[in-house]
Amino acid sequence: MGFLKNHTFDEIAIGDRAALVRTLRHEDIQLFAAMSGDVNPAHLDAAFAATDRFHHIVAHGMWGGALISAVLGTELPGPGTIYLSQTLHFRRPVAVGDTVRVEVAVREKHAEKSHVVLDCIVTNQDGDVVIEGEASVIAPRDKIRIVPPLLPRVQLVDDAAPDAS
Amino acid sequence: MGFLKNHTFDEIAIGDRAALVRTLRHEDIQLFAAMSGDVNPAHLDAAFAATDRFHHIVAHGMWGGALISAVLGTELPGPGTIYLSQTLHFRRPVAVGDTVRVEVAVREKHAEKSHVVLDCIVTNQDGDVVIEGEASVIAPRDKIRIVPPLLPRVQLVDDAAPDAS
Numbered sequence: 001m002g003f004l005k006n007h008t009f010d011e012i013a014i015g016d017r018a019a020l021v022r023t024l025r026h027e028d029i030q031l032f033a034a035m036s037g038d039v040n041p042a043h044l045d046a047a048f049a050a051t052d053r054f055h056h057i058v059a060h061g062m063w064g065g066a067l068i069s070a071v072l073g074t075e076l077p078g079p080g081t082i083y084l085s086q087t088l089h090f091r092r093p094v095a096v097g098d099t100v101r102v103e104v105a106v107r108e109k110h111a112e113k114s115h116v117v118l119d120c121i122v123t124n125q126d127g128d129v130v131i132e133g134e135a136s137v138i139a140p141r142d143k144i145r146i147v148p149p150l151l152p153r154v155q156l157v158d159d160a161a162p163d164a165s
Numbered sequence: 166m167g168f169l170k171n172h173t174f175d176e177i178a179i180g181d182r183a184a185l186v187r188t189l190r191h192e193d194i195q196l197f198a199a200m201s202g203d204v205n206p207a208h209l210d211a212a213f214a215a216t217d218r219f220h221h222i223v224a225h226g227m228w229g230g231a232l233i234s235a236v237l238g239t240e241l242p243g244p245g246t247i248y249l250s251q252t253l254h255f256r257r258p259v260a261v262g263d264t265v266r267v268e269v270a271v272r273e274k275h276a277e278k279s280h281v282v283l284d285c286i287v288t289n290q291d292g293d294v295v296i297e298g299e300a301s302v303i304a305p306r307d308k309i310r311i312v313p314p315l316l317p318r319v320q321l322v323d324d325a326a327p328d329a330s
Contacts, residue, residue: 004204020202031200034319035193036231037185039169040238040246044314053247061248062227062234066201069227073205081205082218083226089250149209153324154199156317 004148006078009114009139012106018076019103022067024059026096030156032060058093064122064131067102072135076104077116080140084115088133092124099125104135114139169313171243174279174304177271183241184268187232189224191261195321197225223258229287229296232267237300241269242281245305249280253298257289264290269300279304 007016022028029043038060041048049057065088072081094100101123108117116139122131172181187193194208203225206213214222230253237246259265266288273282281304287296 004206022202028200030317031196031319032231033314034316035196035200035228036235037187038231038235038238039313039316041169041244041311041314042238044316045311048244048311048314052245060231060234060238062231062251063200065230065251066197066203066225066227069225070201070203073203073207073225079206079213080217083255085252085254086227086230087250087252090248146206146210146213148204149198149206149213151199151204151209152195152321154196155320155322157320158317 003145004074004079006080006140006144007076008143009109009116009141012077012109012116012139014106014109016076016106017103018071019101020067020071021099021101023099024094024096027156028063029057029059029096031154032063036060036062054093056095058095061088061090061131064094064100064102067100067122068104068120068133068135071102071104072118072137077137077139079144079146080142082138084136084138086133086135088131090131091129094124094130100130114141168310169239169244171245171305171309172241173308174274174281174306177242177274177281177304179271179274181241181271182268183236184266185232185236186264186266188264189259189261192321193228194222194224194261196319197228201225201227219258221260223260226253226255226296229253229259229265229267232265232287233269233285233298233300236267236269237283237302242302242304244309244311245307247303249301249303251298251300253296255296257293257295259289259295265295279306
């Protein structure tokens, strides 16, 4: 297992980038809904979604926001980062099976308060922009290299489904 | 079980408000981390967090963003809403046991494109502002009243812990 490392304010240069790639599964939508309580049927009810603007189930827009937060908190700048603000423009929906690339790129550094501004862009497998925005953070002063925290395994249990056992 | 209802563009008035209240549990943080992949130790590793800026584990800032999305997607305007953009200013951390109130309030209506702008504010049990921001949405034209989608139950399974059975 790899270590989780950060990039300190001094190490960060304008133009530095980090990214993650994720393919949306139906379970990701269910998990976001359970976590947030956002049970908007556009994300969960195929019959409803068929009548809605996009004609099929789409991810919660803020799922992409959560992925941006993941890149900032684990990659660039990584552990020790303080999140100050985020803007998000939701340009296109994400459907189950779509593969998104979530990239952050350093645009500004301000030595006072170790303030860093990053452009954030989420694109799909066709290269279309799904989300664009801007993150503002305080970058860490100290180098951190740490074993990633262990997470419990998440199980989705469909109580309504027949028991397979 | 209640119905999920929306507020159409025509029904919405400047000053309309909707809110939810949620108390942060450790499991909420773990679930957000599992969902997003954001395993930043500030949220998951008590020993690390003790050395960090806030001296204890805090929620991911974007957890509050997800709760704002939940109010917009289920309450005001509710089902049929198209999310255009969101700004988030993270003012204060949220600790396990804190109770947050997530409120959206309609600030602007623009008949062209059924565009609605809402002020979003998350406060804690002391009345301190945790997050403030602004959401921009397309409000639904058609009234919707729907049985809320059924969600699978989420179980967090700690494979490292001794089996209690």
